[in-house]
Amino acid sequence: MKIINVVGARPNFMKMAPIIEAMNRHPGRIEHLLVHTGQHYDQKMSQAFFDDLGMPVPDIDLGIGSGSHAEQTGRIMIAFEKVCEEHRPELVVVVGDVNSTMACTITAKKLGIKVAHVEAGLRSRDMSMPEEINRLCTDVLCDYLFTTDRIADRNLEREGVPPERIFFVGNVMIDTLLKHRAMAAKLGLLAQYGLQRGGYATLTLHRPSNVDDPAIFAGIMQAITTIAREIPIIFPIHPRTRKTLENSPFTIHDSQLILTEPLGYLEFLHLNMNAKLVLTDSGGLQEETTVLGIPCITMRANTERPITCEVGTNVLVGNDPAAILAAARPILAGETVSGRVPELWDGHAAERIVDILLKSAAESKIDAEAQRR
Numbered sequence: 440m441k442i443i444n445v446v447g448a449r450p451n452f453m454k455m456a457p458i459i460e461a462m463n464r465h466p467g468r469i470e471h472l473l474v475h476t477g478q479h480y481d482q483k484m485s486q487a488f489f490d491d492l493g494m495p496v497p498d499i500d501l502g503i504g505s506g507s508h509a510e511q512t513g514r515i516m517i518a519f520e521k522v523c524e525e526h527r528p529e530l531v532v533v534v535g536d537v538n539s540t541m542a543c544t545i546t547a548k549k550l551g552i553k554v555a556h557v558e559a560g561l562r563s564r565d566m567s568m569p570e571e572i573n574r575l576c577t578d579v580l581c582d583y584l585f586t587t588d589r590i591a592d593r594n595l596e597r598e599g600v601p602p603e604r605i606f607f608v609g610n611v612m613i614d615t616l617l618k619h620r621a622m623a624a625k626l627g628l629l630a631q632y633g634l635q636r637g638g639y640a641t642l643t644l645h646r647p648s649n650v651d652d653p654a655i656f657a658g659i660m661q662a663i664t665t666i667a668r669e670i671p672i673i674f675p676i677h678p679r680t681r682k683t684l685e686n687s688p689f690t691i692h693d694s695q696l697i698l699t700e701p702l703g704y705l706e707f708l709h710l711n712m713n714a715k716l717v718l719t720d721s722g723g724l725q726e727e728t729t730v731l732g733i734p735c736i737t738m739r740a741n742t743e744r745p746i747t748c749e750v751g752t753n754v755l756v757g758n759d760p761a762a763i764l765a766a767a768r769p770i771l772a773g774e775t776v777s778g779r780v781p782e783l784w785d786g787h788a789a790e791r792i793v794d795i796l797l798k799s800a801a802e803s804k805i806d807a808e809a810q811r812r
């Protein structure tokens with residue numbers, strides 16, 4: 440079975456790493472190529488993750504870079520079409536919800552190539568999120584929809600996806616977290632930043648809805664600096680957010696807000712697993728904190744990952760400064776939160792995916808032979 444695996448942006452790398460590892464266990468049966476679209480290209484947004492996760496160097500790097508959504512999507516499609524025509528894979532595997540995910544799905548399907556989407560069926564129902572548009576377009580086209588929870592299964596069923604295309608397999612990002620947890624725990628980063636275990640918060644912020652509008656961004660930062668008067672907050676800053684920060688009159692005084700460059704996978708896992716609190720607008724971090732059992736305050740009005748609120752440690756607070764502070768106060772005062780790990784977030788999702796793909800390929804072969812006879 441000839442497969443092209445696609446990655447493009449930072450949140451893709453930790454999802455694809457265990458899939459590649461699981462495919463490598465079947466060298467006689469799976470031949471696979473890794474395509475990096477180059478949507479993320481900075482050392483700290485891309486290469487650092489390949490190093491941390493032990494991922495192979497991409498076989499093909501499309502070098503697409505930044506641009507408007509249409510420019511980025513269009514450039515990926517043009518370049519990926521050539522790759523598919525040259526290599527003629529039987530299957531393309533895409534992960535997550537970034538522009539690369541959708542662009543490569545559309546391209547492959549129009550060439551008659553099957554596509555598998557890992558992390559299918561997540562829905563925020565918020566069409567102002569570019570990722571929601573990417574998720575919808577990807578899922579409607581894919582042949583294999585691998586889901587992280589039963590809520591996603593139901594979303595897909597309601598949208599009319601035939602049940603035989605939906606496979607509840609668990610969470611590949613959690614495969615990566617569980618694999619690297621012990622290694623990350625051994626890092627000695629806290630002293631470097633002057634932090635105490637359980638005595639600081641981590642912060643990530645990069646959603647266009649939070650960082651592109653200077654007034655909204657200023658409101659969030661006002662709440663953050665208030666919290667940072669009580670507890671140090673470590674803030675690895677995303678390139679998009681850095682641009683807003685540089686153009687805003689906002690200054691950080693009198694608070695313990697520690698700005699850093701984007702951090703590697705292991706470093707950031709180390710900081711999150713030892714934190715008292717995580718403040719974020721990321722998607723993946725809501726899932727990681729659920730597994731780590733760390734309180735997570737999500738500065739968004741909605742989430743495509745409601746299971747993290749239903750069973751995990753996540754709360755949604757939107758971007759109103761008062762709501763952010765109200766959610767943080769009890770945790771700072773020592774209130775604990777508890778949750779449980781969702782079903783099948785057990786470190787074996789990638790193996791399940793590869794088993795399903797192999798079984799399906801074997802069945803198609805049998806069908807094709809029966810038709811020939």
Ligand code: UD1
Nearest residue numbers: 448449450478479480481484505537538539569570678679
């Ligand atoms: C993208 C994904 C988002 C994901 C996020 C994780 C889409 C629609 N969005 O958002 O779902 O959560 O990645 O980081 O695909 N930039 C750099 N260096 C890089 C990459 C980007 O400087 O390596 C800068 C560029 O100037 C760019 C800006 O960051 O304009 C935003 O990058 P882009 O890939 O457009 O979207 P993200 O906000 O990173």
